[in-house]
Amino acid sequence: MPFDPTRPACIDDLAPDALSVVERCGTxxxxxxxxxxxxxxxxxxxxxxxxxxxxxxxxxSPDGRRVAFALTSTGLPDTISxxxxxxxxxxxxxxxxxxxxxxxxxxxxxxxxxxxLVQGRRLVCDTACxxxxxxxxxxGNRVEFALGAFVAFAxxxxx
Numbered sequence: 001m002p003f004d005p006t007r008p009a010c011i012d013d014l015a016p017d018a019l020s021v022v023e024r025c026g027t028x029x030x031x032x033x034x035x036x037x038x039x040x041x042x043x044x045x046x047x048x049x050x051x052x053x054x055x056x057x058x059x060x061s062p063d064g065r066r067v068a069f070a071l072t073s074t075g076l077p078d079t080i081s082x083x084x085x086x087x088x089x090x091x092x093x094x095x096x097x098x099x100x101x102x103x104x105x106x107x108x109x110x111x112x113x114x115x116x117l118v119q120g121r122r123l124v125c126d127t128a129c130x131x132x133x134x135x136x137x138x139x140g141n142r143v144e145f146a147l148g149a150f151v152a153f154a155x156x157x158x159x
Contacts, residue, residue, distance in 0.1 A: 012058040013067075020089075022067050024055040031058055031069060033089050041090035045071055048095045049082055056081075057106040061113070065089065068116050070105040079123055081105040083116070085137060096140055114138050117145070 010025025020035045029045035058069035066086050073080040078101035084093040099105055102124045108117040116135045132146040
């Protein structure tokens, strides 16, 4: 990948095959997949997301064929956040989840082919402002997994 000192690097994730990265720096409603030493492709936000939104986190699926990502509204009276998954490594995406007012999502990790670990953070809150959810891609079902401050997540390794 050519180095451009005038362009900030905002790499969110490295593909499982280590041949591409997903980034979102300076883009609105668009992810960029950069193939190391090659071309780029883009993933567009779902058409169900109206208005401007910035992408805050993106993660390759375990097989490297899709990308899950979170978006947050800009310009609305209340902050709204969404979770989406791409239909492939270019083109469109499908909305899976929409937050309530003043809640922001981040995609933490893929737990399996069909489950995501998503962090939710309420922006107007006194206590218990953060939660971890398991989101099933097939059903859209969101289950609260843990409540409280989120520190780190380490994926299991195959030994």
